[in-house]
Amino acid sequence: MKKNKKVSVYLDHSATTPTDERVIKAMLPYFSEKFGNYSSIHSLGREAYFAVDDARKKIASFLNCNSEEIIFTSGSTESNNLALKGVAKYFLEKNKNIHIITTRVEHDAILEPCRELEKQGVRVTYLPVLKNGAVDIAELEKAITDETVLVSVMYVNNEVGIINDLARIGKIIKKANHKIYFHSDATQAINFLDCDSQELNLDLVSISGHKIYGPKGVGALYIKKGTPIKAIQTGGHQERNIRSGTMNVPAIVGFGKAIELAKKEQEKNNKKIAKLRDYFADKVIKEIPDIIVNTDFNNSVSSHANFCFVGAEGEAILMSLDLEGIFVSTGSACASGNLDPSHVLLAMGIPKEIAHSSIRFTFGKHNTKAEADYVLSVLPGIIEKLREYNPLYNKSNSN
Amino acid sequence: MIYSDKVISHFKKPHNQGVLKNASTVGEVGNPSCGDVMKIYLKIENNIIKDVKFETLGCAAAIAVSSVLTDMVKGKSIDDALKITRKQIVDDLGGLPEPKIHCSMLGIEALHEAIKKYEKK
Numbered sequence: 001m002k003k004n005k006k007v008s009v010y011l012d013h014s015a016t017t018p019t020d021e022r023v024i025k026a027m028l029p030y031f032s033e034k035f036g037n038y039s040s041i042h043s044l045g046r047e048a049y050f051a052v053d054d055a056r057k058k059i060a061s062f063l064n065c066n067s068e069e070i071i072f073t074s075g076s077t078e079s080n081n082l083a084l085k086g087v088a089k090y091f092l093e094k095n096k097n098i099h100i101i102t103t104r105v106e107h108d109a110i111l112e113p114c115r116e117l118e119k120q121g122v123r124v125t126y127l128p129v130l131k132n133g134a135v136d137i138a139e140l141e142k143a144i145t146d147e148t149v150l151v152s153v154m155y156v157n158n159e160v161g162i163i164n165d166l167a168r169i170g171k172i173i174k175k176a177n178h179k180i181y182f183h184s185d186a187t188q189a190i191n192f193l194d195c196d197s198q199e200l201n202l203d204l205v206s207i208s209g210h211k212i213y214g215p216k217g218v219g220a221l222y223i224k225k226g227t228p229i230k231a232i233q234t235g236g237h238q239e240r241n242i243r244s245g246t247m248n249v250p251a252i253v254g255f256g257k258a259i260e261l262a263k264k265e266q267e268k269n270n271k272k273i274a275k276l277r278d279y280f281a282d283k284v285i286k287e288i289p290d291i292i293v294n295t296d297f298n299n300s301v302s303s304h305a306n307f308c309f310v311g312a313e314g315e316a317i318l319m320s321l322d323l324e325g326i327f328v329s330t331g332s333a334c335a336s337g338n339l340d341p342s343h344v345l346l347a348m349g350i351p352k353e354i355a356h357s358s359i360r361f362t363f364g365k366h367n368t369k370a371e372a373d374y375v376l377s378v379l380p381g382i383i384e385k386l387r388e389y390n391p392l393y394n395k396s397n398s399n
Numbered sequence: 400m401i402y403s404d405k406v407i408s409h410f411k412k413p414h415n416q417g418v419l420k421n422a423s424t425v426g427e428v429g430n431p432s433c434g435d436v437m438k439i440y441l442k443i444e445n446n447i448i449k450d451v452k453f454e455t456l457g458c459a460a461a462i463a464v465s466s467v468l469t470d471m472v473k474g475k476s477i478d479d480a481l482k483i484t485r486k487q488i489v490d491d492l493g494g495l496p497e498p499k500i501h502c503s504m505l506g507i508e509a510l511h512e513a514i515k516k517y518e519k520k
């Protein structure tokens with residue numbers, strides 16, 4: 001990597017991933033040549049139908065379920081909305097008092113629908129988490145009531161990478177009451193982990209294409225047969241009337257291909273990514289003083305390394321790295337347009353002033369050691385410079 | 400959220416960043432729990448701001464605001480410095496993204512705080 005060449009190092013794979021070449025190749029015929037509508041009865045429609053059916057099978061195989069249990073959506077945001085609001089709608093239409101349990105560290109695509117449901121009279125419990133961001137399972141047991149109909153716990157946290165023990169959570173829920181439905185936002189998990197819906201006792205699972213080297217704007221919701229759910233989006237009766245709208249055939253084909261590759265190459269990618277991430281994290285910890293490590297490496301997916309660089313503001317770190325051609329993300333409030341820093345870090349017990357200094361590095365299958373070394377060559381200088389700008393840093397540090 | 404080239408260039412190489420050893424007055428505003436703190440050092444002689452420096456904890460916008468504001472006040476009389484508005488700062492930076500407009504206020508508040516302390520002396 002020569003200095004005068006414009007470098008670009010992408011370490012933001014939790015935000016999105018580049019579409020794999022093989023995925024693009026699988027998608028291309030479905031834009032113009034095989035452009036049929038999945039719902040048309042003629043042969044062009046049938047061609048689209050079988051392509052979607054094939055993708056559905058691949059996703060079902062990944063989740064170990066039947067392909068009729070897969071509903072295609074526009075992504076995990078929609079899948080989460082459908083899961084939460086769709087199940088709630090079923091019970092609310094029967095005038096039942098219902099209770100939903102989720103966690104404080106979910107993605108906004110869970111938290112916002114929950115807040116909307118609260119306005120409709122649904123009681124929602126937001127479970128606390130342990131220091132490493134994993135849901136506090138003891139609290140889950142205490143939170144279950146006779147009115148609980150749904151528990152939603154993310155498989156992997158998008159900010160710090162912690163893995164929740166869904167197998168154990170599933171068992172607890174079903175033991176308490178087999179009529180409680182179990183949903184997981186598995187968006188960040190499927191690249192790295194098995195997601196066997198049977199083994200994990202899952203009734204609903206949200207997944208998305210663009211986090212696994214597939215296209216953006218496509219996802220799926222697994223809905224176990226017999227799960228009570230009502231449509232949120234109505235219209236042309238597609239997807240067994242649960243999700244109307246013309247099927248995005250090329251994206252669905254790409255999603256199918258992406259999940260097939262993710263499964264086939266999971267072990268190899270995990271090994272490669274973990275090695276690089278561990279190398280990077282070790283160096284950061286050794287070379288930069290006064291940091292907090294927010295990722296529990298022993299209990300997280302291989303991609304994540306989230307740190308607080310105390311005394312340097314996260315968005316300023318992000319922008320400084322950007323100027324060096326390095327792409328990351330931050331939990332600082334300044335990057336979100338909202339006053340508070342990352343709700344995940346706050347729930348983990350990190351004070352606000354420190355949470356503002358967080359940076360999330362998420363590695364992917366294309367990253368190299370040379371890229372990690374390049375980041376390590378500029379990062380310490382950036383942190384030092386921003387700490388130097390900070391009027392409070394030296395003082396709070398020298399006493 | 401997109402920053403203007405001017406914001407980026409001030410952020411990259413902020414003007415007047417540092418500590419003024421023999422400052423006549425210092426103003427500090429903000430709160431680390433909100434993620435931004437600005438401290439402004441003024442050297443004042445005969446009502447003229449002869450020199451100015453800043454230290455800022457904050458985002459790219461906060462640092463760019465500090466840089467451009469300190470450029471603006473240098474050489475001005477106290478009265479003229481007090482007339483600087485947030486709109487002037489934002490305009491000089493070629494605009495700020497909406498969620499960052501409050502950063503421009505931080506600069507003005509730090510300046511006013513420093514001058515208020517100077518006038519009380």
Ligand SMILES: Cc1ncc(COP(=O)(O)O)c(C=O)c1O
Nearest residue numbers: 075076077107109158185187208
């Ligand atoms: C945990 C989690 N849930 C949901 C989403 C939203 O997914 P999508 O972009 O497919 O709507 C994301 C992605 O940002 C995520 O990380």
